[in-house]
Amino acid sequence: MAKMMVSPMQCQMGLPSKLVQGKPLLTSKMWNSLLLNAQKPKTKRGISTFKVLAARSENGIVPRLEDLLNLDTKPFTDKVIAEYIWIGGTGIDIRSKSRTISRPVEHPSELPKWNYDGSSTGQAPGEDSEVILYPQAIFKDPFRGGNNILVICDSYTPSGEPIPTNKRHRAAQIFSDQKVIDEVPWFGIEQEYTLLQTDVKWPLGWPVGGYPGPQGPYYCAVGADKSFGRDISDAHYKACLYAGINISGTNGEVMPGQWEYQVGPSVGIEAGDHIWCSRYILERITEQAGVVLTLDPKPIEGDWNGAGCHTNYSTKSMREEGGYEVIKKAILNLSLRHKDHISAYGEGNERRLTGKHETASINTFSWGVANRGCSIRVGRDTEKQGKGYLEDRRPASNMDPYVVTSLLAETTLLWQPTLEAEARAAKELQLQV
Amino acid sequence: MSLLTDLINLNLSDSTEKIIAEYIWIGGSGMDMRSKARTLPGPVTDPSKLPKWNYDGSSTGQAPGEDSEVILYPQAIFKDPFRRGNNILVMCDCYTPAGEPIPTNKRFNAAKIFSHPDVAAEEPWYGLEQEYTLLQKDVKWPLGWPVGGFPGPQGPYYCAAGADKAFGRDIVDSHYKACLYAGINVSGINGEVMPGQWEFQVGPTVGISAGDELWVARYILERITEIAGVVLTFDPKPIPGDWNGAGAHTNYSTKSMRNDGGYEIIKKAIEKLGKRHKEHISAYGEGNERRLTGRHETADINTFSWGVANRGASIRVGRETEKNGKGYFEDRRPASNMDPYVVTSMIAETTILWNP
Numbered sequence: 001m002a003k004m005m006v007s008p009m010q011c012q013m014g015l016p017s018k019l020v021q022g023k024p025l026l027t028s029k030m031w032n033s034l035l036l037n038a039q040k041p042k043t044k045r046g047i048s049t050f051k052v053l054a055a056r057s058e059n060g061i062v063p064r065l066e067d068l069l070n071l072d073t074k075p076f077t078d079k080v081i082a083e084y085i086w087i088g089g090t091g092i093d094i095r096s097k098s099r100t101i102s103r104p105v106e107h108p109s110e111l112p113k114w115n116y117d118g119s120s121t122g123q124a125p126g127e128d129s130e131v132i133l134y135p136q137a138i139f140k141d142p143f144r145g146g147n148n149i150l151v152i153c154d155s156y157t158p159s160g161e162p163i164p165t166n167k168r169h170r171a172a173q174i175f176s177d178q179k180v181i182d183e184v185p186w187f188g189i190e191q192e193y194t195l196l197q198t199d200v201k202w203p204l205g206w207p208v209g210g211y212p213g214p215q216g217p218y219y220c221a222v223g224a225d226k227s228f229g230r231d232i233s234d235a236h237y238k239a240c241l242y243a244g245i246n247i248s249g250t251n252g253e254v255m256p257g258q259w260e261y262q263v264g265p266s267v268g269i270e271a272g273d274h275i276w277c278s279r280y281i282l283e284r285i286t287e288q289a290g291v292v293l294t295l296d297p298k299p300i301e302g303d304w305n306g307a308g309c310h311t312n313y314s315t316k317s318m319r320e321e322g323g324y325e326v327i328k329k330a331i332l333n334l335s336l337r338h339k340d341h342i343s344a345y346g347e348g349n350e351r352r353l354t355g356k357h358e359t360a361s362i363n364t365f366s367w368g369v370a371n372r373g374c375s376i377r378v379g380r381d382t383e384k385q386g387k388g389y390l391e392d393r394r395p396a397s398n399m400d401p402y403v404v405t406s407l408l409a410e411t412t413l414l415w416q417p418t419l420e421a422e423a424r425a426a427k428e429l430q431l432q433v
Numbered sequence: 434m435s436l437l438t439d440l441i442n443l444n445l446s447d448s449t450e451k452i453i454a455e456y457i458w459i460g461g462s463g464m465d466m467r468s469k470a471r472t473l474p475g476p477v478t479d480p481s482k483l484p485k486w487n488y489d490g491s492s493t494g495q496a497p498g499e500d501s502e503v504i505l506y507p508q509a510i511f512k513d514p515f516r517r518g519n520n521i522l523v524m525c526d527c528y529t530p531a532g533e534p535i536p537t538n539k540r541f542n543a544a545k546i547f548s549h550p551d552v553a554a555e556e557p558w559y560g561l562e563q564e565y566t567l568l569q570k571d572v573k574w575p576l577g578w579p580v581g582g583f584p585g586p587q588g589p590y591y592c593a594a595g596a597d598k599a600f601g602r603d604i605v606d607s608h609y610k611a612c613l614y615a616g617i618n619v620s621g622i623n624g625e626v627m628p629g630q631w632e633f634q635v636g637p638t639v640g641i642s643a644g645d646e647l648w649v650a651r652y653i654l655e656r657i658t659e660i661a662g663v664v665l666t667f668d669p670k671p672i673p674g675d676w677n678g679a680g681a682h683t684n685y686s687t688k689s690m691r692n693d694g695g696y697e698i699i700k701k702a703i704e705k706l707g708k709r710h711k712e713h714i715s716a717y718g719e720g721n722e723r724r725l726t727g728r729h730e731t732a733d734i735n736t737f738s739w740g741v742a743n744r745g746a747s748i749r750v751g752r753e754t755e756k757n758g759k760g761y762f763e764d765r766r767p768a769s770n771m772d773p774y775v776v777t778s779m780i781a782e783t784t785i786l787w788n789p
Contacts, residue, residue, distance in 0.1 A: 064441065064660055065603055065604070065607045065657065065661060068610055068611050068657070069603060069607045069610070071610040071611070071614060073610060076512075077614075081609065081613075088592075088593075093589060093593065094593070096592055096594065097622065098622050099621035100613070116592065117730075119730070120591040121592070122588070126743070126744050126745050127740065127742070127744075130742045130752050143606070144606070158742070199579070283595045284594050286596055287594055287595050287596045287598075289596070290596050291596055292596055292597045293595060293596075
């Protein structure tokens with residue numbers, strides 16, 4: 001049973017057949033937890049056929065799609081395929097389509113603007129449907145290889161105005177303010193995400209109709225009973241490195257089936273571009289694996305961790321001698337704009353920020369050194385050296401990085417509270433600034 | 434199994450000069466593609482150097498049994514992405530032994546129109562957006578749809594990624610590279626509004642090549658779905674109800690339209706098309722009346738309309754074209770199962786040669 005099941009699974013992971021002779025990569029238990037109905041593979045096949053493209057087909061034809069997918073087009077043409085990527089009408093759905101470019105390009109400004117049907121993404125009415133795509137960042141395409149590229153774009157009306165869901169435009173404005181440029185803002189973003197079984201939308205590795213053992217054994221663990229979907233996390237890691245994304249690490253999370261990766265340190269607007277491209281690559285990988293990706297901040301109610309997008313932040317002044325005072329002043333500013341930040345930190349965050357499960361309550365602003373139950377956490381190293389960075393633990397996993405990073409920069413570098421407000425907050429937080 | 438793979442991928446260039454040519458033609462329904470292969474003594478790049486061939490027309494509904502030979506005239510050569518090396522795909526059209534085009538041969542008339550001096554002088558460009566739907570084998574239900582049920586309503590699927598939103602991307606991506614390899618002018622792909630539906634675009638191509646390239650791209654797509662064990666359909670409305678149909682929007686421009694003052698030429702052309710709406714519609718694909726309802730980004734089949742950036746009109750003009758005063762327009766009426774030879778030549782004929 002295990003051996004028969006392994007071939008389609010191994011194809012989903014894109015592994016060559018030679019690897020799996022005799023030594024299944026997944027136990028039957030893991031496989032069963034992925035299938036809706038393990039006893040009747042035949043009925044599942046109708047839906048799964050598309051997942052087993054290159055492994056087998058019934059009409060005796062040797063699978064050759066992989067050859068075509070991996071075809072290196074460089075020897076016979078200069079043409080390059082560019083996958084234009086943009087954010088759709090919900091603010092969290094990622095869309096893309098490709099076009100042929102006559103030769104390789106280095107800079108986004110060399111790429112043509114394009115357009116798409118905004119009426120199909122909830123971003124324009126049917127009788128005036130064109131939304132214009134402006135290319136903003138280029139990454140190498142880890143799926144097509146060669147000189148083919150992924151292009152992160154943002155969306156505009158035909159007259160050149162950013163459409164309402166285009167959050168990058170405003171962020172770019174903030175990051176081009178001279179005060180912000182001078183402070184060289186660095187961001188390290190910790191993207192958490194949960195993997196779900198297709199068709200049942202229950203987390204990967206969880207028994208359908210039930211629950212796994214309580215949290216404890218799963219954080220950074222190994223083992224078929226503790227770690228579900230590592231191949232997705234690992235494939236994503238290498239794909240991002242290939243693409244040129246600034247991915248700095250990965251780990252298994254506290255809730256089983258939940259993972260995290262970090263992107264950074266990135267300067268200014270790059271943080272947003274790199275996170276969005278990494279999310280796109282992750283969704284393409286889960287698509288191939290036949291697993292559903294969710295960025296919901298609290299996928300399972302009850303005694304299970306939510307998913308966040310902790311944002312580490314520092315400016316030049318924070319990183320230099322005396323930086324700790326600058327950090328405290330920044331935290332003070334943030335405390336006075338708590339409501340504005342929270343409302344921009346992701347839909348559904350109130351289900352996650354309960355004050356339990358390593359979060360701070362959504363209505364209270366707090367900070368502390370090494371304290372994971374606070375809104376803002378400052379590392380012990382930073383306190384000891386008197387300089388470093390801060391971690392904003394409030395953003396949800398479905399936050400828009402353009403919004404969060406630019407808001408952090410705006411509140412700490414461009415916004416000033418009134419003196420009375422500042423003094424009051426300093427007293428409440430016990431901060432001498 | 435591995436011996437079969439080795440044999441299929443065998444590179445013959447080391448052992449022989451001979452090449453394999455796959456002759457492709459359109460069968461009796463006007464939509465079924467047929468092909469068979471023959472060996473040629475050496476590499477060929479010019480279709481006129483290829484030998485004519487013939488096939489059994491009585492097996493494709495194109496000739497009676499007692500006089501069954503239909504002659505194949507090679508018209509266009511492309512590189513074979515399945516056999517690689519110097520092997521080729523050859524797009525052909527069909528004639529009686531006496532040299533007359535058989536009734537299902539639409540290329541012949543199209544070639545006549547495109548060689549008319551007035552048409553040739555205008556250098557007609559075409560960009561064809563071919564939509565298609567993938568079905569699960571045996572049940573003929575769209576790929577990714579639960580058998581016996583329906584997926585969530587349209588909205589999340591257009592250009593999306595994710596195992597719950599995009600079904601069959603490997604087919605689409607391998608088709609893209611295979612067509613680039615073959616030398617087809619494929620300009621892009623995207624996932625469509627209905628789940629399991631996709632689109633690729635071929636163009637800009639001049640005159641008769643538009644038809645040749647689209648037919649060979651369709652052939653390559655069907656070969657790929659064959660490998661994948663998935664069924665391809667070009668039906669214009671595969672699932673009735675609140676699900677998008679599949680079209681083959683045809684973008685068109687002439688030299689005058691692309692030059693300064695082109696916008697006026699475009700408006701005149703659209704006017705002429707409006708006067709021949711019924712003739713065009715009858716040639717734009719079987720079953721189109723199930724698709725052109727006026728909903729799901731179509732215009733009603735009985736009404737002719739046009740508008741800038743309006744996806745609910747028969748003809749759509751892009752905002753860029755309106756702004757620059759020149760460019761192209763998009764005929765949104767053709768169904769996904771249209772014959773590109775017919776549609777491209779008819780648009781050229783109506784806008785350049787015909788006068789009301």
